[in-house]
Amino acid sequence: MPDRSGVPFPSYRGNFLALRNWRQSSWLLLGRDATSKCIRGVAFIVVPRNYFDSQAIQGDVGMKIAARGANFIVAFLKSYGPSNLKRYFWDREFAGTKWDFIDRTEGDCVYENLEKYANNGSILDLGCGPGNTANELSTDAYQKYIGVDISEEALGKARRRTVETGRGNRNFFVRHDFVNYTPEQEFDVILFRESMYHVPIGKIKETLNHYIKYLKTDGVFIIRIATSDAEHAGANKPRPMAMVQLMEREFDVVEKRRYEHVSRPMILVLRPKPLT
Ligand SMILES: C[S@@+](CC[C@H](N)C(=O)[O-])C[C@H]1O[C@@H](n2cnc3c(N)ncnc32)[C@H](O)[C@@H]1O
Numbered sequence: 001m002p003d004r005s006g007v008p009f010p011s012y013r014g015n016f017l018a019l020r021n022w023r024q025s026s027w028l029l030l031g032r033d034a035t036s037k038c039i040r041g042v043a044f045i046v047v048p049r050n051y052f053d054s055q056a057i058q059g060d061v062g063m064k065i066a067a068r069g070a071n072f073i074v075a076f077l078k079s080y081g082p083s084n085l086k087r088y089f090w091d092r093e094f095a096g097t098k099w100d101f102i103d104r105t106e107g108d109c110v111y112e113n114l115e116k117y118a119n120n121g122s123i124l125d126l127g128c129g130p131g132n133t134a135n136e137l138s139t140d141a142y143q144k145y146i147g148v149d150i151s152e153e154a155l156g157k158a159r160r161r162t163v164e165t166g167r168g169n170r171n172f173f174v175r176h177d178f179v180n181y182t183p184e185q186e187f188d189v190i191l192f193r194e195s196m197y198h199v200p201i202g203k204i205k206e207t208l209n210h211y212i213k214y215l216k217t218d219g220v221f222i223i224r225i226a227t228s229d230a231e232h233a234g235a236n237k238p239r240p241m242a243m244v245q246l247m248e249r250e251f252d253v254v255e256k257r258r259y260e261h262v263s264r265p266m267i268l269v270l271r272p273k274p275l276t
Helices: 049-053 059-080 083-095 109-117 132-136 152-165 201-212 238-250
Strands: 011-013 016-020 026-032 039-046 121-126 142-149 171-175 187-193 215-226 252-258 265-271
Touching: 059 083, 083 152, 109 132, 109 187, 109 215, 109 265, 121 132, 132 142, 132 152, 132 171, 142 152, 152 171, 201 215, 201 238, 215 238, 238 265
Parallel strands: 121 142, 121 187, 142 171, 187 215
Antiparallel strands: 011 016, 016 026, 026 039, 215 265, 252 265
């Protein structure tokens, strides 16, 4: 029998607790929140038996693989899980510091596009986050803004910032899963700003089709989607690129532009194809 004594059982590395050894071929991973230390995700990974015999899987390398596995599962559940689980994971993240970097995004490329298409009218922002769009967009660009988000933590930030900016008469927020939200009016712009990524790719067409009836006659969808990141050093990330291609196929593209920020955000302005 190989000596596995070097592999701790259980062991903590950062925010992951790995319980290994069930039939020598699997790891149960418990991911914990960095600040509260509460368990926030569970993953079960089966690895071929002889994999454990290699030194490479042991110690920190093993933990990195475990961490990646757990991250992958949380990301999967945030897009494909039931609404209450999605809400749980998003709330935990917004309660911590993970998303603090989107609190202030003045000057973002999305604003010039919103200002062009909002017609000083109405905007529906699906996956609105902490209220950056609602409070950074020029007040000359719109009269009414509705932000929808699954996370009450994010919406709390959005509402507080709206009070600070004095926009309470035009910014409104609703907690809902955008996959099945039913608006009560039509909009000049329906926006998915860095939130389309969380719609299962097989549901993008269905989700946009659901919202078509809430676009005004000349209304448009605006999609902002990051297509790279520092890890990819400017190279395309496959999943967002596949999403872009799918939307281009299914809708009329009014505008498409890729910006030279490190995340290479793509802006797509879409209209429904005319009925034939
Ligand atoms: C990456 S953040 C983007 C926030 C903001 N739009 C921005 O670009 O700064 C994604 C947002 O989408 C929200 N979200 C993810 N899945 C959702 C869903 N199914 N329904 C509603 N909101 C969702 C998250 O809570 C989060 O606020």
